[in-house]
Amino acid sequence: MQAEVLSVGTELLLGQTVNTDTTIVAKALSGLGIDLLYAAVVGDNVGRLEKAVWDALDRSDILITTGGLGPTGDDLTKETVAAAAGKKLVLHQPSYDRLKEYFARGGLSENQIKQAMLPEGCTVLQNDNGTAPGCAFQTAQGKIVIMLPGPPSELEPMLKNYAVPYLAKFQNAVIASHSVHVYGRGEAAVALMIDDLTQNSNPTAAPYAKEGEMFVRVTAKAANEAEADAMCAPVVEEIRRRVGSFVYGVDVDSLEELVVRELKKAGKTLATAESCTGGLLAKRITDVPGSSDVFEMGCVTYANRVKEALLGVPHETLEAHGAVSEQTARAMAEGIVRRSGADIGVGITGIAGPGGGTAEKPVGLVYIALSDGENTWVAKRQPAGRMKSREWHRHCAASKALDMVRRYLAGLPVDEA
Amino acid sequence: MQAEVLSVGTELLLGQTVNTDTTIVAKALSGLGIDLLYAAVVGDNVGRLEKAVWDALDRSDILITTGGLGPTGDDLTKETVAAAAGKKLVLHQPSYDRLKEYFARGGLSENQIKQAMLPEGCTVLQNDNGTAPGCAFQTAQGKIVIMLPGPPSELEPMLKNYAVPYLAKFQNAVIASHSVHVYGRGEAAVALMIDDLTQNSNPTAAPYAKEGEMFVRVTAKAANEAEADAMCAPVVEEIRRRVGSFVYGVDVDSLEELVVRELKKAGKTLATAESCTGGLLAKRITDVPGSSDVFEMGCVTYANRVKEALLGVPHETLEAHGAVSEQTARAMAEGIVRRSGADIGVGITGIAGPGGGTAEKPVGLVYIALSDGENTWVAKRQPAGRMKSREWHRHCAASKALDMVRRYLAGLPVDEA
Structure with missing residues (x-):
């Protein structure tokens, strides 16, 4: 029809x-x-x-x-x-x-x-x-x-x-559709990995880009829902197998929803210290109903003074490496764990633009750190070739932080490029 | 055409x-x-x-x-x-x-x-x-x-x-259009105030609702831009006069943009302590490029323990009145001013839903406080009649906080209902 x-x-x-x-x-x-x-x-x-x-x-x-x-x-x-x-x-x-x-x-x-x-x-x-x-x-x-x-x-x-x-009631056939959500591999890269699967007509598999992430939609048509679902299942599994740990979930709404769910399962709490994302990470986590069970606290520390006073980022670190540096991100993540008593702390510092960029530290450069009080990992996001907006850089940095938390909870390498 | x-x-x-x-x-x-x-x-x-x-x-x-x-x-x-x-x-x-x-x-x-x-x-x-x-x-x-x-x-x-x-180049006439942005008075209320102005055909004046706010669009058609602008001006002024201090700006993008601009003008800094809005207020302020000049720090304090430790909200206040109370909002605003050294502090606590509501404290109830270290004002938002989403309650609470900052900076009553 x-x-x-x-x-x-x-x-x-x-x-x-x-x-x-x-x-x-x-x-x-x-x-x-x-x-x-x-x-x-x-x-x-x-x-x-x-x-x-x-x-x-x-x-x-x-x-x-x-x-x-x-x-x-x-x-x-x-x-x-x-x-x-x-x-x-x-x-x-x-x-x-x-x-x-x-x-x-x-x-x-x-x-x-x-x-x-x-x-x-x-x-x-x-x-x-x-x-x-x-x-x-x-x-x-x-x-x-x-x-x-x-x-x-x-x-x-x-x-x-x-x-x-x-x-x-007017449909003779029923459609079942499942989405395999991927972070860390782009639409073009995944399309290549599953090229043969995208050639099939039932079930179909189609890759889509979505705000710094991608997902593959698997759709099958059959006489009833159970049958359609059963047709999708092996394709979904095959995509999971090929794309590996970059698959963060099937039929989930968002990275933040997945992270809140996994934190609850693991009985762990999270705290955030944000500079360039300015509260966006906390906002996205607390968008999820029930996040109060796992979200301990968030800080938006724009000023260096506040990074020092609240998070204990050493003055020397800021002097020697600058606010946008691997060292500062690390100190922010470690500081927020100490300050909050949460199990996991995330620190983000970078240049969201449009102003503030230099040749050495261009707009879009962001460091994201995750600490569990014992170990700390730091990821670096480089600006992509094309001009992107402040909103885009902030969104992608927050997504990267969420993915690091997911990987940490799943026992995967925290920052796999 | x-x-x-x-x-x-x-x-x-x-x-x-x-x-x-x-x-x-x-x-x-x-x-x-x-x-x-x-x-x-x-x-x-x-x-x-x-x-x-x-x-x-x-x-x-x-x-x-x-x-x-x-x-x-x-x-x-x-x-x-x-x-x-x-x-x-x-x-x-x-x-x-x-x-x-x-x-x-x-x-x-x-x-x-x-x-x-x-x-x-x-x-x-x-x-x-x-x-x-x-x-x-x-x-x-x-x-x-x-x-x-x-x-x-x-x-x-x-x-x-x-x-x-x-x-x-194909247009003989030019259109000039200006938007008068209003917070604190709804579309229906403003429409009544400017009923006669909305009857005119050139310039036209049309009220619109927009995510918990409203604006009036004034549009004039003339031979050139200067003439069209000149036709709009007296209508814009008349709307400002009638709607009074609820007009927060003409041709501004958002409350947050206006607030960042006014903070810069006044040479004042802001800090935020958020519970139910979970970083949304900080996020909206830091959406504005250049906000780092005026935004000192933000805290998302979900847990009572963190409200006490970080903001110094007295344990007795939380015990006696609960986390969602006028008293807690007040203590959060005063606490973040002390903690951050900012000129103005905002505290928000409430129930964004969908869960967590009671008969006495229903979903949508939010207290918003503003403190300058000397004086503190607290506003209460009551849930509207209709079922609204978590997103809606959070957005409206953050908007109310921004409007209180605007009013404070303009020397207006901080919470005029």
Whole structure:
């Protein structure tokens, strides 16, 4: 089956909002094995929306709209799509009751009630995070139409819990997809290692770059999920075998999630001392719910004075080698272990740019150290050939630190290049 | 003039990449006063791309494509669009020379050379951040076609430096746009305050919500930039007057940028002690280049033990009131000022969720304190009615802290509700 996504909202065409809805829906369709051939954005304009709906229903089997289900006058997706698909809107009593409950303390205006008006005979997709329900139905021509709300916090759970199960019923085959996440080897290098695997059509294996990391997506199509999973398993194993210790996880969200999980398993705690990353490493670790069990403390020590006073970095080290040096990174990691009492300490110092670089110490040069109180390892990140942003250097330095913690916990060489 | 954007790339339809290119181009068009009526995404498929180009050239004055200019076989935008627009590709010598220079150490394959093949007679848009140049030309029917590379780090500067000036020549009128940024008053509240101003058509004033803040965009159209700016000025002033001290800046990028600037102006330094925000506040401040001049140090103190040892939060305070309390926030702010020697210290403690909430101290409850060593102010953030994410609570708490620093530096009441 072929699908298209139509996002409705003038704010998307003014550049005020990034269209993450399409990405979220695209991912879900890909997981279902449904081809998304086309994605479009139109503003809050009946004529253009109507035209786009006709085009979509003409050329695709499935139309998924995002946005325009709310209470205001701008919200005209439901009315327009229903009309174009030949459906009448009728009051959906349970949705109306939910609205009444939501607005129990007042505010249930005529506009709000409009959200409970839904295409006759549709499957209502409940909104567990907002007031506007979604809906799904088939047109007289057998085309599937699904309407989802615009705010990603409402769209994402509705899609997952209600729209995907609705669509799955139309699929004869099921898709299973697994991601093998790699740190320390780039997309091009891994693509070479698994070249033969990427030639297969079921399961497929496809390498992707992702913010200083890469992952391989393995996808199989079969009659049921167990069978599809069983087809993926040997390919995933083969990739793990070939890429070796650079594989940090399968189907994990991020390096930080993996690190928090492994710290918990090992019963160990972590502390961080950051200079150029300025709290980004601590932020990423504490993005993970429950990280408070394993994250002892973090310090952002920009000034040399603070590096000395708080972390005990020797004045002589800073004088002799500078703040951006292997020696300072080492002293920061060792200092934060002493100061915090954590099992593992990480120290990061470098030049994130855009200013502050020299020929000897260019923008992008970062030293990252890990200490367990007994041993300390220091890795050096060199700037890549191409101009990269401050954000990029900071992100990559924090990722490298996380990977060092992972390697340490797994008993691997802490810094394998 | 009416424009549309066509983004080319299968990765966008698989949900692997968020389409920020469209947002970037949309913003630029909006700044030029060009209406963007339609944005679409197609995969790396000649047939569908061709069809999309024909549709676009049929209904719009300007077509801007993003992506597919690179060296690989998947990159087929230039060939397809040029053919659809009736243009031949010819070798562009300066682009070829640039490629030779870039690949001086080897690697200039046949595929790479393809990037120097450009539509005959086009204006070449130099790529200062990558190998694939863009281009701009007019079709025989007078339609404007612009092709930009996919990576945002290449697209954004090319758009700003070369494509926008190219488009500006076709515009009789110029658009000036200014944003009045507000913290502490929501979109709905400000919309009421400036209701009459939002009714005007030139200049327009439009309120927008943005991650726990809001801004009002004032836009004027005139014969030249100075005139358009002069039309905006009194409206911007009037909004400042009505919204008062909740306006934190005009045409600033973010609260953190403003705070770093104001700290520099005042010659003051800042230090932070974070619990639930876990380094996010430090990260946001150090996102700003040059923040090292004013950011003394940051601490992420999750564990009570660390709050006591590092910040000197009294054991009795933690026992009597808990880690999430006004008293603890106060002691954290005062402790970090003592510890760091900075002029201003901020302490944040709260419950970011999803776990850890109670009836008395629900998820989203955050206390934020600011101390200058003499006086300390504490603000309390209550969770809003709707379920919000961990990310949201952390972001809003960090924003509140930044706003308190701004207010302190401006001599305003530090926590005005």
